[in-house]
Amino acid sequence: MTRSLPLLAALLALVATTPLHAEGDPESGQRVFNQCRACHVIENDGRNGVGPNLHGVVGRRAASIGTFRYSANMRELGEQGLVWTEDNLRAYLANPKAVVPRGSMAFPGLRNPAQVEDVIAFLKSRAG
Structure with missing residues (x-):
């Protein structure tokens, strides 16, 4: 048991210093x-x-471009305060129907988490 304590401490330190995404x-x-x-x-x-x-x-905020015709579900979520934070985009890009079940986007999502992070980085780079 005592031999595993340094290993446990090292693992906890690694987890504490590793970014979530x-x-x-x-x-x-x-x-x-x-x-x-x-x-x-x-x-x-x-x-x-x-x-x-x-x-x-x-x-x-979701569904906030006035010149676009969003699905009713997306409009509802926008009215309820859904904002495209990185975490919300992460979930949506991985599985759009999990976030907006009755949305009209036909894309099934990105299965590779690294690609999701890359797309978010690209979207952020084009914000200005």
């Missing part, structure tokens, strides 16, 4: 985002496509 790579995220471009743009003042413009989406 790794920082993504915006360049890799741009490549992953290319599959999103079929429906979304990310240019400042860009037009909406099949999906809304995602410029500045990180930190924005």
